[in-house]
Amino acid sequence: MITLLDYGAGNVRSVINALKAIGARIHIVSRPEDILSAEKLIFPGVGNFESMMQVLHEKNYIVPLQEYLKADRPFFGICLGMQALFETSAESKSQTPGLGIFQGEVLPFETELPVPHMGWNGINTHRQCPLLKGIAQDARFYFVHSYHIVPKKKDIILTTSTYGYEFASAVSKGNITATQFHPEKSGKAGLQLLENFVQAKSLHSKPITPTKGAGLSKRIIACLDVRSNDDGDLVVTKGDQYDVREKGNVRNLGKPVELASRYFQEGADEITFLNITGFRDFPLEDMPMRTVLEQVSEKVFIPLTIGGGIRSYTDSNGKTYSAMDVVSCYFRSGADKVSIGSDAVHIALQYLKTGKKTGQSAIEQICARYGKQAVVISIDPKRVWVSSPGQAKGHHVIQSTETGPNGERYCWYQCTVQGGRKSMDIDAVTLARVCQELGAGEILLNCIDRDGTGNGFDLDLISAVADHVDIPVIASSGAGSPEHFSEVFTTTRAQAALAAGIFHRQEVAIDSVKQHLSAQKVPVRVGK
Ligand code: 1PR
Numbered sequence: 015m016i017t018l019l020d021y022g023a024g025n026v027r028s029v030i031n032a033l034k035a036i037g038a039r040i041h042i043v044s045r046p047e048d049i050l051s052a053e054k055l056i057f058p059g060v061g062n063f064e065s066m067m068q069v070l071h072e073k074n075y076i077v078p079l080q081e082y083l084k085a086d087r088p089f090f091g092i093c094l095g096m097q098a099l100f101e102t103s104a105e106s107k108s109q110t111p112g113l114g115i116f117q118g119e120v121l122p123f124e125t126e127l128p129v130p131h132m133g134w135n136g137i138n139t140h141r142q143c144p145l146l147k148g149i150a151q152d153a154r155f156y157f158v159h160s161y162h163i164v165p166k167k168k169d170i171i172l173t174t175s176t177y178g179y180e181f182a183s184a185v186s187k188g189n190i191t192a193t194q195f196h197p198e199k200s201g202k203a204g205l206q207l208l209e210n211f212v213q214a215k216s217l218h219s220k221p222i223t224p225t226k227g228a229g230l231s232k233r234i235i236a237c238l239d240v241r242s243n244d245d246g247d248l249v250v251t252k253g254d255q256y257d258v259r260e261k262g263n264v265r266n267l268g269k270p271v272e273l274a275s276r277y278f279q280e281g282a283d284e285i286t287f288l289n290i291t292g293f294r295d296f297p298l299e300d301m302p303m304r305t306v307l308e309q310v311s312e313k314v315f316i317p318l319t320i321g322g323g324i325r326s327y328t329d330s331n332g333k334t335y336s337a338m339d340v341v342s343c344y345f346r347s348g349a350d351k352v353s354i355g356s357d358a359v360h361i362a363l364q365y366l367k368t369g370k371k372t373g374q375s376a377i378e379q380i381c382a383r384y385g386k387q388a389v390v391i392s393i394d395p396k397r398v399w400v401s402s403p404g405q406a407k408g409h410h411v412i413q414s415t416e417t418g419p420n421g422e423r424y425c426w427y428q429c430t431v432q433g434g435r436k437s438m439d440i441d442a443v444t445l446a447r448v449c450q451e452l453g454a455g456e457i458l459l460n461c462i463d464r465d466g467t468g469n470g471f472d473l474d475l476i477s478a479v480a481d482h483v484d485i486p487v488i489a490s491s492g493a494g495s496p497e498h499f500s501e502v503f504t505t506t507r508a509q510a511a512l513a514a515g516i517f518h519r520q521e522v523a524i525d526s527v528k529q530h531l532s533a534q535k536v537p538v539r540v541g542k
């Protein structure tokens with residue numbers, strides 16, 4: 015029996031689903047006594063160090079946890095569940111201490127690379143440990159964090175990984191083990207690691223000559239635009255420049271759960287669901303997307319993002335629901351990240367008008383509760399040609415590598431809301447920068463001009479945005495061939511590339527994209 019410490023922040027459903035998939039029986043901690051009666055304890059942490067420690071205090075979990083750990087009983091910590099083992103974290107502004115089982119601190123990444131460190135990275139193994147039994151040396155695991163541990167004693171370091179520099183990515187001492195990465199989101203290798211923890215009689219490790227693992231890979235994301243068709247069935251659809259109707263009917267390219275499972279099997283690194291009519295419906299009233307997430311997260315062990323309709327809403331009885339109500343429901347259903355589209359534009363415009371952070375916007379609130387890595391901003395821009403930069407004052411104008419219909423050499427990218435229906439007075443670079451300032455952790459950069467065309471990503475747009483933010487950018491819209499992926503990764507700072515149409519219509523397989531990228535020396539995760 016595995017005991018799971020759920021302190022109520024974020025997505026423990028994925029850990030539960032991964033444990034169920036390997037046949038483990040699970041008991042969830044509901045009282046402090048449950049910790050000491052555990053046979054084996056898993057502590058998955060998400061969100062923010064300070065709020066995690068505060069909740070552990072409020073629930074009176076600190077003393078039994080320390081007692082359990084000091085008695086060298088089997089323990090596996092994930093992400094913040096590993097950071098909690100140390101003395102202090104720079105993430106805690108009020109200097110709330112950690113559990114202090116290991117000497118050392120938790121510090122922010124100091125690197126030129128985008129932070130959070132997000133994606134599939136390799137591990138260099140420093141100790142032989144039953145936790146890593148049967149895991150290939152070049153296996154990659156899913157990381158998502160802005161802070162990393164700095165142990166005082168190096169002999170507890172089980173693995174290191176490299177992101178700008180080498181940092182400790184897993185620890186092991188006696189029966190206490192923990193990883194910075196998320197095995198529950200790391201496909202086959204992650205399930206193997208969890209199974210090792212469940213099966214192992216002892217977790218004791220011994221030092222070895224360190225082995226060298228793989229490095230960070232570029233991510234390939236399959237995107238499922240979801241909406242109800244005219245018969246009321248929830249379908250995956252796909253537009254041409256956001257027009258999803260063909261001969262008047264909503265295009266139907268398959269069922270969301272089936273397609274997501276297929277993409278997981280085919281080696282996608284992440285899956286994004288966009289509820290494309292979310293701007294006019296209210297997700298809490300009609301929850302088919304919630305059911306989709308619940309079903310998908312039972313069989314798909316890679317990160318899942320959900321977007322569409324994340325905003326506050328007042329119903330016909332005058333009852334107001336906040337964006338937090340919507341996202342907490344999505345996180346409970348199995349989402350790892352949420353993507354905010356239209357509301358991000360309204361929030362950014364308001365912020366630009368007042369210059370004040372209120373702490374009340376959906377972006378700020380979700381980041382505070384679930385961590386910045388959980389907040390993606392989906393941008394839907396359209397290109398506007400201008401003859402000179404002065405023609406678009408106040409906007410980020412780009413000297414284009416293409417020429418406009420009237421010989422224009424300059425353009426800017428105007429943000430839209432409501433699925434491209436309404437253009438707003440803000441450009442994509444400004445929106446991305448403002449949302450980063452408000453705390454968002456990632457940008458999903460669509461392009462209405464390229465969407466569904468198969469003509470390749472808009473490299474001008476992607477370079478402009480990726481060069482002006484320090485958070486990861488996902489290039490989206492226009493993929494038509496494997497070469498388009500190598501082009502976007504070799505000419506821009508995009509960390510991930512997303513495609514929809516070519517995967518849904520089975521024109522190009524995810525594996526072909528990855529094989530092509532490998533041949534071009536772009537690092538990608540192969541296998542499942
Ligand atoms: O505004 O917070 O409710 O979020 C709505 C979300 O739905 C936004 O993320 C917006 O991008 C998306 N959306 C709204 N309408 C459409 C539409 O197509 N009519 N889909 C839409 C946007 C864009 C991509 C697409 C890529 C790749 N889809 O994500 O998957 O362009 O396509 P391709 O590879 O086939 O070229 P809110």
